[in-house]
Every structure is written in structure tokens, then in C-alpha cells.
Amino acid sequence: MSKEITSANIEKFAQDFAELPKSNATANAVAHNGILAASRNIAADVAMTPNFSVEIQTGDVANQKQSGRCWMFAALNTMRHPLQDQLKLKGFELSQNYTNFWDKFEKSNWFLEHVIATADLPLGDRKVDFLLATPQQDGGQWDMLCALIEKYGLVPKDVMPETYNSSKSSELNTTLNTKLRKDAVELRQLVADKATADAIAAAKDKMLNEVYRILVFTLGKPPVQFDWEYTDSDKVYHREAGLTPKSFYEKFVGLDLEDHISLINSPTADKPFNHVYTVDLLGNVVGGRQVRHLNLSIDDFKALTIKQLQAGETVWFGSDVGKISDRQAGILDTEVYQTGETLDVDLSMTKAERLDHGESLMTHAMVITGVDLVNGQPTKWKVENSWGDKPGFKGYFVMSDAWFDEFVYQVVIDKKFLSADLQKVVADEHDNPTVLKPWDPMGALAL
Known part of the structure; x- marks a missing residue:
């Protein structure tokens, strides 16, 4: 049975607010500065310094500007990293x-x-x-x-x-x-x-x-066909004549895309781990490659990401970049804003609860280029963004391991790093993945 808000309710709520410790001081701080600024945790700046025990140097960041092509920029960044070294x-x-x-x-x-x-x-x-x-x-x-x-x-x-x-x-x-x-x-x-x-x-x-x-x-x-001229860092001129887009890819990039697979971490009841999923109506090329995701536990998910980094390969990943992040400082950290403490409310949800109730999904793709391991365990990750060199550390962000656990949903890993059992799952379910609804959060597009 519905119940209206009464004057007695409001009086009680007002009294409870008045009894909060330092309620007036907090109200002034939030009203004048905003929720985020009033709850900004300076300790995050110290914890998220850009130093990493495993780090791949990738050069200057790109800039997608006022477009939603992060997934494209991030993927092409992973492909240009070895190419720019190879060609100087x-x-x-x-x-x-x-x-x-x-x-x-x-x-x-x-x-x-x-x-x-x-x-x-x-x-x-x-x-x-x-x-x-x-x-x-x-x-x-x-x-x-x-x-x-x-x-x-x-x-x-x-x-x-x-x-x-x-x-x-x-x-x-x-x-x-x-x-x-x-x-x-x-x-x-x-x-x-x-x-x-x-x-x-x-x-x-x-x-x-x-x-x-x-x-x-x-x-x-x-x-359709083109000639490509470039001068390398040794001041040597090069000219490649009569290239096509496909011949350029085969000659200069040559990545076997079939070997690179999407892994997701979706700890929801409808998606048991160690199975392959696809999403109805999700795609772009009719008759082309189907979107497929292998769902893994967060421990397996991170372990494979570390393996690829240690092998000198950067990692495309998708996350909810707007959650608990300071864009200008370049910090992705669950402790960067202590909003719940400031407002005296419990805002905590599990990753599964956020996915199931529309609180979070993948919104942005970037590239992981490093990780800081302490006693073999990750503490923070280096991230190459595509927002130009103004935000963060010349365009690079630092992501805490706790933030990775909560808000990273997808990584792309060369299947050679998967265990034999997981490779078998991928092979066995490749042509018959479980089909999710079009509006499933794992069908979200990175912008």
C-alpha cells in the first residue's frame, strides 16, 4: 500500500539531519563546492603516483576529440605500438x-x-x-x-x-x-x-x-590504392608504392585478429564463468565477425592481463570511466572521492548489483600499458587514454587495482596466454555462444 510523505516525516528527517555531527559545516562545503570537490580524497594523489614495475613505452597519446570513437582509437593504438618501434x-x-x-x-x-x-x-x-x-x-x-x-x-x-x-x-x-x-x-x-x-x-x-x-x-x-612516404627517426626516407589498405595491414601490422579474443568479467547470476556469450543485434558488418565474450572470474581476468603485459603487449580494455574518477588528474580510484562519508549515506553496491540494476556498464575503451606489482600482486595500472595530452599525466591515467576490480568489464587477450582448458572452451563454444538480450549490459558500446 502506498504511503504519502507527511509533515511528521519531514520533521523527523530534519531533526535527524540537525543531529548529524558537523552537519552545517558539511552542508556549507557541499553547497559551495559541489559533492565531488567536497569529498575529494587527497590521499589518492599520493597512492596513484605514475610509477610501475612493468611498463611498456608507447609514446604520445592520440585524441579522439569530440567523437565517441574510443574503442577504435584504443584498438588502433595497440596495433601502432609495435609498428612505430619497428619502423622507427x-x-x-x-x-x-x-x-x-x-x-x-x-x-x-x-x-x-x-x-x-x-x-x-x-x-x-x-x-x-x-x-x-x-x-x-x-x-x-x-x-x-x-x-x-x-x-x-x-x-x-x-x-x-x-x-x-x-x-x-x-x-x-x-x-x-x-x-x-x-x-x-x-x-x-x-x-x-x-x-x-x-x-x-x-x-x-x-x-x-x-x-x-x-x-x-x-x-x-x-x-583504394595509395603510395606511402615517411621519414624515420634516423632521418631515413622511405616510400612504399602501390599499397592497398589490405596489403598495408598484412605487410606492416600483420596481427592475427582471430587469436585475439574478448574476455569479460560479469559476475551476474545469468552469466556463469568460463562460457562464451554473444549479444543479439550487436555488430556492424553483416556477414562479418560475430561479437563474442568469454566470461571469467576477476582473478583469471587480471592474471591474463598481467601475462600479456609481461610479454610486452599492451591490452585493449573497456570500463565505466565516469565512475569515481578524476579526469583532469588522470586518476581512476575507488577512494578518489569519499562521497558516502561526506553525505553520511551508504552508496556501496557489488559489481553484479551495479550491472543488474543499471548503475554501471562499459562506457569507454582505453589501453593498459603497465602494472605495478608488489609481491606479485597488482596495486595500480598504467592507462593510455585517447583524450589528448592535457588530462592526467600527459594523457596517461593511473588506475587502482580496486577500481579495476569494480569497473573494468572487458579486456582483449591473445588466446596463447589462456590455459588449455579455457582455449578448449573458446573452441567448443565459438560457433554456439549463449545469446544475450540486445539490452544486456555486456552489449554496451564504448564511446
Whole structure:
């Protein structure tokens, strides 16, 4: 039975507040400075100094600017790290705009295909509403980037540089989503009118032609073949003629993407550990690589991350970067803000409770480039971000091990580091993963 708030309730609450120790001083501090500033824990600055026993030097950070392409920047960063050492290049980057172009083109096709597949469902159906809510966006996951590379290859950044619309993507996203929703109206009507499959396919091809046009106008035309010139740090000039995006990837990057798999840590009751999962409607390339996650305990999850770092390989990871973090200081630490103590309330939740109740999910992808081990145990981690060199330590962040436990949800690891038992699970369940709902938190896209 519902119960209204009474004047007696309010009097009691006011009396309880008045009896709090130093309630007026705390109220003044919070009101004048804000919750976070009033609860900032200076001790975190001392604990999170950027010193690490295992550290991979990766050079200057990149800058995704006003776009949600962190997953793309982070993945391409892991690929450029060995390349820039091999070729003696400083400040080298792979073209994020190239993969961005094909991602938006493929996501548009992905959306239109699923609109057709769900056209017999009514508006208001949760799956239809999910599709229409965001026809496409900047965000993504590791396997989605792999699907793009496997189909389209890669190019250096100076071959397809950034544009206004790649670096500041809101106008393009708004325009493209309006166009795709309009297309959805037409496709659903064609299905309702029992149009032939050929007629529907022709309508969709026309729509994709227009999407391609929009993308060339805003992002530029992707190169089919190119010559690449560069001068290395020894002042030696190099020229590679007649490259294609695929031949460039094979010759200069050469990473076997099939060997790199997504691991997640989702300690929720619906996802038993040591099993492979996928998410319905999650992807970008129709007919391309499927998104798959192997769910592991936090101990196994971290141990494999450390193994890869110790082998000299950086680690792509996804986390909820906005939780208990100081962006300007570059600190990700569960103790950086003591908000509960300041407000005299218990804000604690388990990782599973946060996932199950919509309090947290993956929002941002970065790269782990180091770890500080004390008596063999991690205490803090070095993180390469893609927000430029102003925040943190010239763009690098320090993440406490406690924050890793609570807010890191995904890492990408070469399967050679997995035990034989886990490799068998990956092989056995590769073609038959457990399918999660489209709105499952493990389907969140990193921005």
C-alpha cells in the first residue's frame, strides 16, 4: 500500500539531519563546492603516483576529440605500438577516420537489414524500439573493429586524415540517424505492402547509395590504392608504392585478429564463468565477425592481463570511466572521492548489483600499458587514454587495482596466454555462444 510523505516525516528527517555531527559545516562545503570537490580524497594523489614495475613505452597519446570513437582509437593504438618501434616512427597513428567511414557505412547496412528482419513486429515492440532508438552511433567493441579490418584493411593516418565531422561527430550522427529512421519507415511499409524481395533489396541499395554519399561528403573518400612516404627517426626516407589498405595491414601490422579474443568479467547470476556469450543485434558488418565474450572470474581476468603485459603487449580494455574518477588528474580510484562519508549515506553496491540494476556498464575503451606489482600482486595500472595530452599525466591515467576490480568489464587477450582448458572452451563454444538480450549490459558500446 502506498504511503504519502507527511509533515511528521519531514520533521523527523530534519531533526535527524540537525543531529548529524558537523552537519552545517558539511552542508556549507557541499553547497559551495559541489559533492565531488567536497569529498575529494587527497590521499589518492599520493597512492596513484605514475610509477610501475612493468611498463611498456608507447609514446604520445592520440585524441579522439569530440567523437565517441574510443574503442577504435584504443584498438588502433595497440596495433601502432609495435609498428612505430619497428619502423622507427614518432607520433605515428593509423587512420581512425578510415575505419570510422566503413564503420558508419556498415552500421547503416546492419540497421537496415534488421529493420527488414523485424518489420513484422509492431512499433512499440522492445526489439523494434531498441533498433530505432539509435540506428547508428560512434561507439563500438573490439570485435566490431576486427570485422572492419578483416574486410577493409587499414591505412596510415596521413593517407586518410581527420575531418571536421570525424573529430566532431554530432552533426553527422544526427543527420545520418534521421535519414536511417526515414528509411526504416519506407522499408517497414514495403514489407507491410508485401513487396517482393527484389523491390525491397532495390530500395535498400538506393538508401545505402545515399548513405555513402553523405559519408564521402563528411569524411572523405576512402583510398583504394595509395603510395606511402615517411621519414624515420634516423632521418631515413622511405616510400612504399602501390599499397592497398589490405596489403598495408598484412605487410606492416600483420596481427592475427582471430587469436585475439574478448574476455569479460560479469559476475551476474545469468552469466556463469568460463562460457562464451554473444549479444543479439550487436555488430556492424553483416556477414562479418560475430561479437563474442568469454566470461571469467576477476582473478583469471587480471592474471591474463598481467601475462600479456609481461610479454610486452599492451591490452585493449573497456570500463565505466565516469565512475569515481578524476579526469583532469588522470586518476581512476575507488577512494578518489569519499562521497558516502561526506553525505553520511551508504552508496556501496557489488559489481553484479551495479550491472543488474543499471548503475554501471562499459562506457569507454582505453589501453593498459603497465602494472605495478608488489609481491606479485597488482596495486595500480598504467592507462593510455585517447583524450589528448592535457588530462592526467600527459594523457596517461593511473588506475587502482580496486577500481579495476569494480569497473573494468572487458579486456582483449591473445588466446596463447589462456590455459588449455579455457582455449578448449573458446573452441567448443565459438560457433554456439549463449545469446544475450540486445539490452544486456555486456552489449554496451564504448564511446
